[in-house]
Amino acid sequence: MKILSAWLREFLPAISADDRQLADDLTLRGIAVEGVFNVDGGSLYEMDITTNRVDAMNHYGIAREAATIYNVALKPLSATLPKAIAAKPYPVKIDAPELCGRFTAQVIRNVKIGQSTGKLAEKFAQLEQKPIFNAVDASNYVLLGMGHPTHAFDLDKLEGGIVVRRANKGEKLKLLDGTERVLEADDLVVADEKKAVALAGVMGGWDTMITAETKNILVEAAWFDQASIRRSSRRHGLHTDASHRFERGADFNAAPLANALVCELILAACGGELHGEMVDVVIAEAAKKTANRAAVSLSVAEVRRHLGATVDGKGIAAEIIEQYLTALGCSLQPTGDGAYAVTLPSWRLDLEREIDLIEEIARVYGYNRFANTFPAFAGAVQELPWEPKHAAVRRKLQALGFNEAVSSTFCSAEEATNFSGGGVPMGNPLSEEAGMLRPSLLPGMITMLEYNLNRDIADVALYESGTVFSGSTAHVSERQMICLGTTGAASATALSSADNALFYEMKGAVELLASIFTHSQLSFTAQSPAWLEPGRGAQVSVDGVAIGWFGQLSGAEAQRRKLKQAVYLCELDLQKLYALPLRQPVSREVSRFPAVERDFSFFFADSIHWEKISGAVASLGIAEMSSPQPIEIFRDAKGKSVPAGEYSLLLRVVFQSPERTLRDEEISTWCGQIVTALTALGGRMRA
């Protein structure tokens, strides 16, 4: 909103601050001047007034703030009008008293419509307000000056008197912007006896507007219910200066003054004479809710309880409270014990309660004049049960080289179906690709991997922890999940080939995550959802509870995304993982006696998996033997060094006793048992 400092000064004869100082002082009191520009005769302020301060969305309202801050006089607003030519009062009827609380009307006859000149035209130019006709400009000038919306009708286009009523459903009204609107019964209209002539509080009608030919005028200034104007404004997508003010609560008492000020300007600019006294229809119920509200009680103790210490150490004193509130338009009646009954100004509908007055006192006093203090505290920080677990999980993943990432909370319907069998749809999605609440972190992870691959970043390792959503639009459930994604060139190791090294890295990450928690069994089952490549994915279970999946993204999904290389993914349910207690490390004595390593090199059929081999060795029950480890696995595609359909395994066991040095004979006996067990599985010892 634009404001002219010179116009403010018209209301503030005693002010001494310069324009820059005034701007700063207003800003510090919440009447924000965002920019100060030089114009002829003063400054132009670009202002940002918060939505609750409709009273300050005009020059007089801001002048009142300045008068309060500097404790100087504010020139009262009044109109000087000639005596009206006697005439019958113009007929005005309010048929919707719950929506229209006040309606004033004044007839002016024999005007000459033309262009505005003089002071008004200059101010309009500086404020970039478009001039129309002098009679219309008068209405806009009053809006800018003191904030109350008014409207001027071409009296000769009105058929019969004014009726303020609800619209008939389907009733049509062409507005000043040239559009024809179809109205609802919930719209309030200003009508004559035949037709609607304005969408009340929002915009006037086309057919009754002031034109160059207008001779006689009806000036309207009214008060409309906030919620009703807001509904109409939204329904018709019409946000106007008038609706902006009415829907935030206009000044009930300002209607007759605004009407008189408009009439004064029209008479001066267009000539003509007043016919009949101003008609002023007041709905008592509405007046009671606005201008005549019950006094609010305010106690000095309560002010101090909320606001606390000031820099000068004195706190907020009673004299300050009285001075500020009086300047803002309240009247204070002491009620004893440092309390007041405060009557509220009609232009401040945002003030309703004691706390509202306390805010006004703090605001005018200046926030930065309050001290910086600390509240006393008797308590302790309570850690949520998952906090240390989540910290450990994130720390371990970072140690493994996974970068933390954050993806979109939304996904497409197709992705929701492919990764979870469905999702919860949004009503007003940001885009089609963001039409659903994500049921899984996987689509986002794949998008992030894809983003990197498309930029020739071929080695990517990411993790994301976040919320996933399930249920329906009736009820949504949220769960915390963690998702891992890797892709890139991996070198073959002694146990894996380049083609599956990342798979085993991912499995290692899952094992490491599980190791953070106390559990007795971590298992991987070869059943997997459609998004995983068959045979290259597994379900992960801890102590028999399935907590998620990992493996290679299916060829179909990879193709759909046009991914250039294999992608490995993992998604785990953190709620289930965090149901387990954190593992407390327990130290074991390290044996002082020598350890003896023995390696066994065997051929096995591909169908004999490691689990069987390690199980067979472990089941020998040799207490001095540590669990067997696979050291090297080798296959030969050509079937030369290793027969086709078989693989060569180098297996290592370590023997060690905590109590004594082992004897050669017993080690030979155990080795013999191991060879027997491996042979029983169909293994052949390599020569």
Next chain:
Amino acid sequence: MNESIPQLQSYDDAALEQAFSALAAEVRDGAAKLSSAEAQEQFRLDWLGRKQGRLKLVSDAWLKTAPPEARKPLGIRFNQLKQQIEEALSGGNGSTSATATSGALDLTLPGTRRSIGVEHPLVRTTNQIVSVFKAMGYSLAVGPEVETDYYNFESLNFPPNHPARDTQDTLVLASQESKPLRERLLMRTHTSPVQIRTMEQQAPPLRIVIPGKVYRNEAEDATHLARFQQVEGLCVDTNITFSDLKGTLDHAMKALFGSSVKTRFFPSFFPFTEPSADMQISCIFCGGKGCRKCKHSGWIELLGCGMVDPTVFGFVAEKQPAYDPKKISGFAFGMGVERIAMMQYGVSSVGNFYSADMRFLEQFA
């Protein structure tokens, strides 16, 4: 030169020390003169020669005749001496042996680093803010991202049809129209619903810090996304004042941005606080002198805050009567994590945080 070895007076510690010190001094002297291969060979023979080497003499003369209780201290000293001689020889060999050549390294080559992953910058900033408030007694609180109209708006004093709702254009879930307004589901537009949910569960005194994702139905640009992250705080007790709010935030900003940072407060409007304030900090780039980053004002707007509106306590008191606004008071504050992280790390576009570009993320290692 084939010098003899000193006479050992006795096997006590002092005598051993004296004898071995004398030998060690001779080794040092000899080692200093190892300039040629011949000298080295002579030195080796002198000390380590199998038959007449002086170590052999020491072993024969002292070690073999030592009483059992003296063998251990004597053996230790003997081995130290032997090590000293061998080191002198290998050092002298240095310039010519193969192992020593490979020992001279190119110190200018970069070090090898094991790759470790990084914490996401937004999480890092969030955790920093959370830690500052935890140190002041605030516990972590979290809540759902899909909220009801009641918790996101109504209980925070945004009445139905109120213009304040305009400032937070909302992403709503599908098919909500048939439900009563307060039960309709939407993406939370701020973390403030967690205030209500926590107060309903816990009587005062309460100090919580609430990080989380929030959503608005807004056009996206370099500094704004439709989804972003906030950290919010709430403190409720008897006698919590506006000056306490100022002091707490002033301290928090100094903890986050350095002790020279100043704060200032302006009146603002939020439906759920009264009085409401916007807080600015002195520009962390120019120290308040004015620069491009602070638009030459010397100040940067950082967060919104205020005293909890009694109406909010009124909604909470329906379930938790201890929140009686006549007896307690409180303050709340909220800040955008992206904005702070952009300032901290010099990130120019907010979209970078969500692209997962490895080249971007790895800058935060």
